[in-house]
Amino acid sequence: MxxxxxxxxxxxxxxxxxxxxxxxxxxxxxxxxxxxxxxxxxxxxxxxxxxxxxxxxxxxxxxxxxxxxxxxxxxxxxxxxxxxxxxxxxxxxxxxxxxxxxxxxxxxxxxxxxxxxxxxxxxxxxxxxxxxxxxxxxxxxxxxxxxxxxxxxxxxxxxxxxxxxxxxxxxxxxxxxxxxxxxxxxxxxxxxxxxxxxxIPDSYKQRVINATDTDTIVTGRKSGHPVRSLRNAMLEKYLSLENNNAPQEELDKLTQGSLVKAVYYGDMENGSPMAGEIAGMIKxxxxxxxxxxxxxxxxxxxxxxxxxxx
The missing domain is CATH 3.20.20.70 (Aldolase class I)
Known part of the structure; x- marks a missing residue:
């Protein structure tokens, strides 16, 4: 069927x-x-x-x-x-x-x-x-x-x-x-x-449209819970801390409420705007x-x- x-x-x-x-x-x-x-x-x-x-x-x-x-x-x-x-x-x-x-x-x-x-x-x-x-x-x-x-x-x-x-x-x-x-x-x-x-807010949609082929970032691989999002300063900091073995509590504090910030408030700098690698194809x-x-x-x-x- x-x-x-x-x-x-x-x-x-x-x-x-x-x-x-x-x-x-x-x-x-x-x-x-x-x-x-x-x-x-x-x-x-x-x-x-x-x-x-x-x-x-x-x-x-x-x-x-x-x-x-x-x-x-x-x-x-x-x-x-x-x-x-x-x-x-x-x-x-x-x-x-x-x-x-x-x-x-x-x-x-x-x-x-x-x-x-x-x-x-x-x-x-x-x-x-x-x-x-x-x-x-x-x-x-x-x-x-x-x-x-x-x-x-x-x-x-x-x-x-x-x-x-x-x-x-x-x-x-x-x-x-x-x-x-x-x-x-x-x-x-x-x-x-x-x-x-x-x-989602217009800022989130516009971030997707403006994305390039290398604009996603994966955080959480070390903890076994990888997440792919559109790259921003907060997530870059998270990845740096993660790669330097920062305590999980510190990482969790950095991303607390970050999905809500992106989805409800359109915060593209401190939020987690999740998106896949094909974002660069959307115009x-x-x-x-x-x-x-x-x-x-x-x-x-x-x-x-x-x-x-x-």
């Missing part, structure tokens, strides 16, 4: 559940345009999630999903809301959905874990996941350690369920490349930061519908013009 058939969508693209960003505004717009919008429930109360689900349904009657960060202290309550509100698609991260799989299956919920290693993909298939999102380290936000080019084919070869590729999706060429690696669809986050409907603001249509409109031309060796 194709990803579009499984999810009931027109285009095989899932919008990434960007922390503090993936509200009904962008999720509803992506779903209305034929992709799969995802609500990022991390940091929300059960009531907030319920409200976001209902607001999304005011925007579109098309399928959408909810992302669950499984280490959230109120995760049981969030799962209850998903079941009660009859949400039929869930993506998961930061842990195993094993505790909830039976309940999800009883209620016809499609479960798609986001993973960054072959061993995790195999485990998720064994648990009964319907598909996996394989995310390469080119992605923004919390990342693994393997690039999409290496990760995706290894995961495709290791599982029988569909693999959705994430990390490095920025244009039609990226889509074709992911399919060449064996993926059956893509997940994209950074490109939707430039969507008109994305609820304009567009509606989500136009972003999706342009991503897929050029794929056949890309394939047609491939210059493969004879």
């Amino acid at each position: 194709s990803i579009t058939t499984l999810l009931g969508i027109k285009y095989p693209i899932i919008q990434g559940a960007m922390a503090r960003i993936a509200t009904h505004k962008i999720a509803g717009a992506v779903s209305a345009a034929g992709g799969l919008g995802i609500l990022g429930s991390g940091g929300w109360s059960a009531d907030q999630l319920r409200e976001e689900i209902r607001l999304t349904r005011e925007i579109t009657d098309k399928p959408f999903g909810v992302n669950l960060m499984l280490q959230m202290p109120n995760i049981d309550e969030l799962v209850d809301v998903i079941i009660e509100e009859k949400v039929k698609i869930v993506t998961t991260g930061a842990g195993s959905p094993a505790k909830y799989m039976v309940r999800f299956k009883e209620h016809g919920v499609i479960v798609i874990p986001v993973i960054a290693a072959v061993k995790h993909a195999i485990k998720m298939e064994q648990l009964g996941a319907d598909a996996v999102v394989a995310e390469g380290q080119e992605a923004g936000g919390h990342i693994g350690q393997t690039s999409s080019m290496s990760l995706i084919p290894q995961i495709v070869d290791s599982v029988k369920i569909p693999v959705i590729a994430a990390g490095g999706v920025g244009d039609s060429r990226s889509i074709v490349a992911m399919y060449a690696l064996g993926a059956q669809g893509v997940q994209a986050g950074t490109i939707f930061l430039s969507a008109d409907e994305c609820p 304009s603001l567009r509606p989500a519908k136009q972003i999706i249509e342009e991503l897929f409109a050029g794929t056949h031309d890309v394939v047609k013009n491939l210059r493969l060796p004879k």
